[in-house]
Amino acid sequence: MSKEYEGMSSDGSASNVEEPVSETGLIAAATVIPVRQGPAGMEVLLLQRNSRGQFGNMWVFPGGRVDPEDVRSVDGDDAEVEMAAARAAAVREAAEEASLDLDRSGLVPFSFWVPPLGGAKRFATWFFLIEVRNDVSAVVVDQLEIHRSEWMTPATAVARVNAAQMDMAPPTFATLWWLRDQTDTQGALAAARSRVPERFSTHLRTHGGVMTALWQGDVAYDDGDIDQAGPRRRLTMDPGSWHIEMHP
Numbered sequence: 001m002s003k004e005y006e007g008m009s010s011d012g013s014a015s016n017v018e019e020p021v022s023e024t025g026l027i028a029a030a031t032v033i034p035v036r037q038g039p040a041g042m043e044v045l046l047l048q049r050n051s052r053g054q055f056g057n058m059w060v061f062p063g064g065r066v067d068p069e070d071v072r073s074v075d076g077d078d079a080e081v082e083m084a085a086a087r088a089a090a091v092r093e094a095a096e097e098a099s100l101d102l103d104r105s106g107l108v109p110f111s112f113w114v115p116p117l118g119g120a121k122r123f124a125t126w127f128f129l130i131e132v133r134n135d136v137s138a139v140v141v142d143q144l145e146i147h148r149s150e151w152m153t154p155a156t157a158v159a160r161v162n163a164a165q166m167d168m169a170p171p172t173f174a175t176l177w178w179l180r181d182q183t184d185t186q187g188a189l190a191a192a193r194s195r196v197p198e199r200f201s202t203h204l205r206t207h208g209g210v211m212t213a214l215w216q217g218d219v220a221y222d223d224g225d226i227d228q229a230g231p232r233r234r235l236t237m238d239p240g241s242w243h244i245e246m247h248p
Contacts, residue, residue, distance in 0.1 A: 038151060065123065106130050213234060218233040
């Protein structure tokens with residue numbers, strides 16, 4: 001059950017949607033973003049992984065690689081199989097990691113992420129948004145791969161990252177950043193359905209000791225010169241102040 005690595009526009013538009021990525025060596029994966037309506041507004045479910053591996057101790061959404069059984073469970077042409085198998089994997093992983101019983105028909109495609117070059121394992125990951133009823137059974141984690149679970153508002157999660165209370169990968173943070181402006185689950189789902197899922201192929205640059213994730217459409221995406229004027233599609237991971245810029 002391997003995790004995702006990693007933007008979306010601040011207004012939810014699809015103006016900077018990337019073309020599908022064709023690249024060898026990528027491992028198909030899927031992630032589900034469970035949301036529910038809580039007393040303080042919309043909440044998301046986050047899980048903390050154990051200390052081992054590429055995503056040790058990070059807070060993530062339920063998810064993992066697409067297994068052969070997920071592919072065998074669907075029919076259709078290549079594009080249909082890719083999406084349907086990702087849906088099957090997302091539902092299966094949510095059950096395995098958090099004991100959530102989800103209906104794959106309720107999954108809303110949200111975004112697609114390809115990590116930077118150089119990783120030992122690189123996961124090409126579909127993210128799906130889904131609403132979970134407040135009356136569902138409590139989340140149960142295995143205490144092996146997953147140590148903790150917590151429902152919280154996206155704004156709370158973003159604040160905890162910047163207070164050094166949570167570690168997470170750029171795709172998780174970027175998803176929370178988009179969701180933090182959504183006040184309720186129905187609005188978030190409607191906004192996600194109204195746009196084409198954005199695709200992100202990440203380039204990483206370090207400047208002045210600060211790492212920046214660049215996405216296609218950023219002025220520095222190809223040459224890495226992050227100080228030049230121009231369009232911004234990036235996450236700057238300055239300790240205590242992770243922030244996303246999305247503007248032409």
